[in-house]
Every structure is written in structure tokens, then in C-alpha cells.
Amino acid sequence: MFTIRVNGEDHTVDVPADKPLLWVLREDLKLTGSKYGCGQALCGACTVHVDDQPTRSCVMPISAAEGHNITTVEAIDQQQIGRLVQQAWQELNVPQCGYCQSGQVMAATALLTENRSPSDRDIDEAMSGNICRCGTYARIRKAIHKIADEQL
């Protein structure tokens, strides 16, 4: 039994200690916004915030998630910057297939929360762990700059 705090609520789940947080979120808590892309911390599709830090949930065992505050894309609109990211993403038609975008939104929200006027280099560093096979990178960069320039 493990108790984790997700989006402000405690959940107790009966799963093996090595089951990754990603699959607990998706299968046990039915929060399917976080996606599986590689299972090896290589793509960022599963990015959630653990104590506000962007984290690859596919390689974090549930046992390591206990006692931390976990935020998923489903609740990122509770944060002002999360909302701005979601709005800018829509305005600029960022998503294509959209599969990577939960992770992109989580990574971008963490970046802008930390750094309200990121340089291109900052964006490279914060966002290069997130693969987009549809190639939406240029729009993601533009959206981050737009939020920083106009709204923060």
C-alpha cells in the first residue's frame, strides 16, 4: 500500500513497490493525461511535477513518490502559468497529434515558473528532453517567448 498526493488529493493504491508512478497515474488513478512514450526517461511524454520539479514519471517507482506533491497535466490549469501555457499552445496551434503535448506543457510550465524570461538557450535546456515526433518545436519556442514577453 502506498499513499501518494496527486493534484492536492491523497490516494492509496495497492501496487508493487516498483510500479512506476506513470502507470499508477494512468491505470490506478485513471489520470491518462500523462503519456507513455519510451519508459526510459528518453522522451518526456510522461512528465509530471514532483514538488514542482519536472520529473519523468515512467522511471519513478511508486515507492519513491510517497510523501511528495505530484501535479499532473489534469491540474496544471490550477497554476496561472500553466493556464497561460495552455492558452498560448491553443492560440499558436502548437499540438499536432498532441501525444507529446502533456509533457511539453508540464516542462514549459516548470520552465516559466522558474524563469520568467527564458533565453533560447534556457528553452533548449529545459525542453530538449521532450521529443515531439510531429516536430512542433518551433511553435513551442514561439509560444514560450510569447508568454514571457506579453504575459509575465
Added chain:
Amino acid sequence: MSTSGFTRRQFLRVSALAGGGLLVACGGGGGGGGGSNPNNPQPPGNGGPSDAEQFTVSEFMRIGSDGRIHILVGASEIGQGALTSMPMIVAEELDADWDLVTAEHSPVAARFNNPYFGGLLQFTVASATTRGYFDNQRQVGAAVRQMLVNAAAERWQVSADSLRTERGVVYDDLNGRSASYGELAESAANQPVPSNPPLKDPASYRIIGQSKQRKDAAEKVNGTHLYGIDVDIPDMLTAVIARPPRFFGQALSVDSNAAMAVPGVREVHTIPSGVAVVADDYWSAEKGRQALEVSWNELLAGRTDSNDTRDEYSFKLNLPGVPIRVDGLVPVAQLAAAENRSADYFFPFQAHAAMEPLNVTVDYTGSKADIWTGSQSPTLDKTFASLILGLLPNQITFHTMSSGGGFGRRGNPLADYVRDACHVAKASQKPVKVMWTREDDMKGGYYRPAAAVRVGASMDNQGNITAWTHRAVTQDVTASLYAEELLDTLAEGQLPPFKELTDLETGMPYDIDNVLMDAHLTLKPQMPSLWMRSVNKFTDVFAQETFIDDIAVSYSRDPYQYRRGMLASKPRLLAVLDAAAQAANWGSTGGGRSQGIAVLNHWMSYVAQVVELSVSDDKVITLHRIVSAIDVGTAINPDLVVAQVESAVIFALTSVFYGEIELQDGVVQQSNFDDYKMLRMFQVPQIDTVVLPSNESPGGVGELGVPALGPALANAIFAATGEKIRELPLKNLGYTLAEQHPA
């Protein structure tokens, strides 16, 4: 997208008459004929046309009494925006209020087939969605608009000709009256369906040509958009499949004791393609698979080896192939030429690696089934499912989910992953989701096939090309279709025209009098290959366009001007070439930067691309800028067209720098994104796209930006270093990509 809460009574039931009628107009035969197809029953008593008229009447869209319009889309959403652009076309002719329009995937039914494929299939490949459905979507919108106008005319007792429509409202300007579509919907349903409704003049479009926001954008940024992998049904189990190390190996003996001992593992089933471990959840299934012991019979397994394939193809380049295009007299021109030269190219297998790994959920009860999956080929998927499950097509409900990327992999006419899942469901008799891990997906075959190309040119002493030869050696990705008697499984008994998909004609566009193009299509039943975004154009255009630069430079011609000189008879190609060169400031770069250019006309669209880069002594490439100029005819949603080109540029850069699946004695060497790399944010340069205005028929967009990018890049490297790039990927030639953004 969400399904609306309409009840059936409120709806205008609108015909798919235009869909059925279009098949006839296309000369595709009576594929849409309604009465005989159990999958497409003729709804009784709604005043539709008779069977004899060769079209069906069924639900295609719904107009609620609140004016909301819900449109069913026969094409698959794979990221290209089908669920936005298709409804835009309907809404345009309907004069709908775009804000009130929603859309979702249609059921799998003949009335939603793409006319492009002879009206035989729902098949989202070949950049054929807009091209295929455009006329039909317009006709449906126009017909329904006319019915709404007729309903208003009847209500007000005026002539329909005196009424006009705008944003979901019918206006009677003379008498100062108006009525919304919602108010008119019910009575409009009783109007006869007009057979030939007038279509708009493009000059009066108010939705087509506008850069509308994607209808699915909100759901795709808040985590609520559902993909196949997100499907969750009551009592569902999750399965993963242990597959043989080599393609088409068979499980000989299975020791499932250790696997069954893993908590959560419920069942182990041997299926044709491997051994399925079925468990309560993914994690248990995966651990069960790791504990499984299988010995494989590999007598009939594939032994394809990348190096052997290269040797075989290199040898075949010396032998004449099947002629594809013969203009003039190449041998005579070669004899008369001042110079003949040729070059050989080689390209590896590549994996599609869509972001969402393959997955299928099947709920099979013995007498019916529901299937959920992201698919580019739902008609054939459903056909195979019915064969495996022993059900009639009308006993299967196929739910086409949004795909987390496709690139051709989800358009496998052999339906490999749907068949696997149906075998598992049949064995298990319980609702089951079959999951592919990234490694399963990467090693799962159906790759872009390896290819070799030899191009040759003959020049007069001015460097003008008098003859051109092009020989391709590659695998026939459709051969297996015929082998598996897919033919018999289609009710119509004929395969749709796959010509364009397998068309090895590169569209070599230059004004050259003598042309000989031939090809060897190899059959490798043990090596599953498939089309991948832009298919053979990726390889053939690479060879053609780099060889043009090879010649131009050796005769001291500017590559852009050299192409111009050979495109006088191709005004649309010339226009994109000029537009790209202009936007990229062709020829006026400094600071050690070099440019390369390439062109392509295919899918009824035109593209020219310029890559600007610099190369360090140790072969580190810095990409500075990529410019694309395109003419796609009528651009339904220009911003989504630009997005597709941006996407294609990144896709092509990944393919050109990294894309390689290696096989050693039949075993795939790559497994995940660490050894099958993708372009990442830090490597992405400035990307600019110029869309030339046009009212021509819409052309294909999704693949357009891929094939010319590689040669434009290689030409820039050639300009910078003098190195002629004759094989891909560039990583094998020692090139790496620099970081783009200084601190």
C-alpha cells in the same frame, strides 16, 4: 472530441448522397451502393433515394435545434488536423457558424470511404484526405444548406431564390425575417435532398482559407484528449506480446510457469505472432513477459541483414529493371553526349516511431466485438478483425481513435497489430488492451524499406542535360497484399488503386528530352516493410536533386539558376523555386554559410526548399535557416498547412541525420530513442514557410515537406565542403548537429 448530447429526434438526418454519388462521378464503380452491404444498411423511411440511384442515405452530420452542428469525419486524425479541416469544408458550403461546429471520427462504413481510393476504403495515407474528400464534403454542405433554405422558403411561403444564408442563419431580407439553422433543422429534414446543389465561388469563401484554431487544441493541452492507449473499459486486462527475435519466427515451446507466478498475471496465450501475457495491468504483464521462457522455431524466420541487402541492391543496380518512364531515345543521346556520368546512392531501413506506441483494445464477447485503436486504415483493420474473430462486419464496432502519430505505420493494409490483438482477445474471451512498448514498436518491423538508386546524366559540352536515367531498387511494400488474398476479403473483389502509393515515378520535372526510369521491386516476404511519410520520394528525390547539383557545380552553374533553366514548362514549380530562393536570399549569404536548394512536385502540390548551414572542420553542422515555399492549391487552413511543412522539415531532418534501422542476420539492432535518435529542441533552426496563394484544387500537404529537404541539406553540405552525399543517414558519415542557440 466530445460527442454531443443530441437525441436523434432533434436531428436533421442528412444524406451521404454526395458520398455515394461521388463514387459514380469518379468512375470508381458502385462501391458505395448501399443496399447490399451489411455494414451500411439503408435506414428505412427517411425519404432517401432508391438503391437504383446508387447512393446511400445515412447520418453524416447532425444539426441540433440549438444550432450546433456535429460532423462525422471519415478520415483519421493523425495530427494533420483532419478533424478541423474536413469540417471546415462542409461548414463553408453550409454557411455554418464555425463556432458551433464540432467533429468526431465517423464509424467505419462505406459511406465514409475516401473517393481517392476508388471509394473502397477509409484510408488516411498518401496525403489524400483533402484531395479525396474535398468535392464530396462541399457537396454535402451545399445540399444541406439548400435543404435549410428550402425549409425556410416553405415556412415563409417565398421563393428559395430570394433567401440568403450567413453564419448559420437563413435571411429573408425583403421581408426582414430570419431563422437559425437550429430552428429550421427539423423541417429541413423533410425536404428532398437536392442532387446537384450549387457550390460557392472560391471568391466568397469565408471559412476555407482562414487559419482557424484546431478544434482539438484545448483537449490536447489539458490531457483529456483520448488516444487508443487511454481506452479503459470495465474489467479490461492488459497484454503484452513476446515476439520472436527474428520476423515470422514461431513459438515452439513455452514455459509459462514463472510468468504465471508474477502477481497480476492471468493468462498466457500462444498466438501466430508470439506469446501474449495477459495481466491485470501493464506493469504486471511486462514483468510476466520478462519471466516467460519461449524457444522459437526460426526455420522460416526472416534473416534480412542490412549489409547483405546493400550488396544485393548494389548488384541489382547493374541490371535493367522494369521500365517506369521512357521518353525519347536515351542510348542515342548517351552516344552523342560530351559527357556521361552516374552516381549510386544507398538508403537504410527506417522506423516510423510515432510518439504513441501501437496499441489496440478489443472487447469480444463471441457474438460481437468493439475495437478501439488509432488507425489510418480502419476499413481493412475491421475486415481482418472480422475474419479472425469469425464475426460479420456489422457485428463489429470499430472505434477509430485519434492517433499519437501515424506516418504510415498505422496504415498497414495487413493490419498486423489489429490482428494480433484480435487473436489475444479471441483466446482470452475477456476485454483486453494489447500494449506495445517503445521497444516492441521499434523492433516491430513494417519499416520504410532500404533502397538503392542509380542516377545518370548525359551532358552536351555546355553542361546541358540531354539524357537522364534513374534506376531504383527497393522492396515492394504492397506485394504482401496480393499474396495474402486481401482481394477476396474485400466485398467488391478488387483492390483500390494503390498506384500512387507505390509509384516509383519520381515526377522528375526537368525539361530533358530523353529519360529512362526503371526499377527493381524486390519481394522479401520475411522482411515486413511499409510506406513511411513520403514513401519512395524520400530516396528517389534525394538522388535526383543532389545529382543535379553535382552536375551544375561541375559546369560552374548556379544550382538555382540551373534548375530554373530546366523548368520553363512548369510554371507552378518555377514559382515555388523562385519564392524559396527569394525568401532565403539565395546567393547572398556570408560568414561561412552555405545554401542548398531542391524541388518537388507530387501529391498535386509543389515545394522548393532552401537549407542554410555551416560546417566546421570536424563535421559539426550548424543549421541556420530552412525556407520552404509551397503551392498546395487551395489551402483549407493555411496555418495547419504551414504546421505540416514545419513538421515535415523536422521529420526529414531526423531521417537524414539519424534514421537507420540496422538488421544483423534478421535481428533488429535498435530499440528505443537512445539508439534511434530524434531531432530535439536544441537542434531546431529558424524555419520559414511561404504559402503561395492559389485557387487550384487542393493538393496533398502532409508529406510534401519531407523529400526535398534532405537533398537541399546535402547540397548545402556539398557547397560548404565539396563532399557529395551518396548515402544516409549523415551520422554514418561523421556529421553531427551543433547546438543552435548560444547563451
